[in-house]
Amino acid sequence: MTKIKKIAHSYQSVYFYILLVACMATVFGFNLGAMLSSKVRLINIFMLEIYDIDSMVNTFMLGSFVGVFFGGRLVYDTGRVQSVIGSFSFGVIGQCTAILAPTFSTLFITEFVVGVSSGVYLISAICYITELSPKERRGTCALLIPSFAVLGFLISVLLKDIIPRNDILVVGCLMIAAVPVVIVSYLRLPESPRWLALTDSSDKALTELIRLRNSTSEAARELAAINECVLGDDRGITMFFRNSVFRSIVWFFLFIVIAANLSGFAIIPYMSLEIVKSFKAALGILPPNEKYEINFLMLKSVLFAAFIGCVVSCLMADKIGHRRILLITGTINEVMLFGIYFLYFTGSALVGPALMSVCLLVFCLSSVIFICTFLFLLLPELLPVKGREFCLTIIFLVQITALMLGIYFFNRFIHSQGVLMAVCIFMMAGALLFTLIYQGMPEPKNQMLESMENTIFNERSLKAINKTQNK
Template structure:
């Protein structure tokens, strides 16, 4: 690989040639992250659509939780299936397939005559969401040069929360314009067809991952792709590195369940699963999926609740933007501890507001403020940090297997929150529900003491450290 100084020297000597690959890489990232945008929109759009959907299809608290959570269960399996399809047929091929699945699932939901049919197509959408979560970041990472990989890959997380924010805004606009129509929820869901079409048409003109092409023995094709997103000299230099690394991974990627018999690997697996589970048990997606209903229960009118809920989407974008700027300047474990501490405090304040304040505008706005602060704290710390640490803590030998297991468990935890939040709130109320979240937050703080620090160390140094510490 060329050194950073070598890259800078080349860029100075040939700025036109250097800027062209950079623009091409930016276009590739923009198109591919429409998969992340769809991920965010399809998980967020149900938030504002639930009230009219309940009235139109006659949902109960239990069937409501099922309709919301079935997408997340689908995503868990979509992540497993999508990763395998991506390895076998290519990243670009898989993203093209996912765009078709996104469109099929969306149109099926829009035309669903009953909640059972809606749930079936929500599961199909979940397969696409899970597949996108497993494929798009890998595609971006393999297209990016090392010095830009972090910023390019993190664009996908930014597009996910932007998709949720967009869903909240569009829901608010459509509801306030056509809220008197029973089928207004169908218009909200239909909007997702547009980015799916953009993803399909855009990816038709995008190249395949050079890393995947090399793994298939298509070295000339891989070099052609690298020349699109690198200067010619950098493309040839990186080609040799990618070939060597692909050969190394082919020899070492033999990890699987048998490696769990090794104590230090088993310990890391439990830490990774804990990161995923406690990230979801903050209850962040109870707000992302049911925020409008939560605010209506707090005292807002239906139209005011759907507008107020857009604040959750806005602070999600702001929070993750700040997190990406400070993540490499603050120790990971410190950031985790502060995040869980803030979240636990705001959970307690939400619960106390629901218990102690009389019904009325003061109670409604207090709950809104504390919910918004909770969402901001979550997205500014634990939200992106858990995904980053999952990519850092596992050794090369079992990385694909371990991350796949942890993401599967994360999605299942997400689905359980989505499934049980409505009936739990209906049974015990807002206050007790958030007191439960606060209790889980205290357990997360204890768990944080077992999480290793990973900032400022290479992956090889971390592997040696974990083997020595946990053996």
């Protein structure tokens, strides 16, 4: 009895484990922010063309693509904890090397390495936090990952003038912060009970659940539900080809992520600074010196909007509802797109630039809430435990590919077809996205993962979750 009380007393430590894993995302956001905010400095130091910096961003994203591709299998075989710790460690080493890089080729290679690490981290951390989180706080816990990533991005932009002059100090601070995180993670982080159950380690899974839950009986009930879901040998891609219900879930989420990208949810925040320049150029009020410079005021505003979006989604997801957040933000984005269309159509030079900036900032805020809620919360919690890594890998590969294609084709498209045509396409895709979510997306708030999985596969429908809730 004494032993059980001692173990049960530590159940609140699950939030410490989740916070520890989520804070690792800071280093990857810091890397991206340092790359973009140091654009002009890197061009001057390495005598680069403007397009070389854009190729560095693409290199990071290509690395993320590779990391996601192999990360799914790595998480499948080695578990969540080893993948999280390993990817974070390589990410920190890569970031330190990038800060001290003596040549552009070294910087190029380290960005690819950090990108690979970020891809592995994404898959492993999302699986880990989703599977460890109590159902009452799953939204808050899952959305800590993007919150810390954007925080790292924001910190690097705010320190853009300090980092280049104190590179040794910055590297030292990174190492001082990272080493304890790695050591504590290695010594304290429990493996995901769901992965342990998948690998026929039910006794270990029960031990970990007792550490993570409020009581032994609650842990036992959860393990019984997990064991019911892990029956059978089909996992990953095998499950995709053999199970029609799982296939329909994957296809549905693929349509959602494609529609979201066609709606501009990812590319407009990324290209927001260029859109402001394009609008000013169309009005004939763009100063010549601003054409190739970064508007740091706008960049900081976009990042603050993104950070606020992450925090808002983190705090409100478990109160408002996961599906409802997607519907609200989708509607807001449609209104902002109409505002952007109206401003381009009227062409007011007096208040147009200020209103355009406001529309873009609100769009960025809303898009971040939508993307974070969908990719980091709603997607993994609706996936079956035996296919979670596989589907996350597919969706993130499509998301990264869509963003890379958007970066490549966006300027070309608006130069050939015009901004108004692009906005019209975004609005039509946004209407389709809203319809898909309204008609096909269930509300998984405050429900146990295995309970939802059993309902989906028994009733052969995602929407069956709502029927269970209403009973």
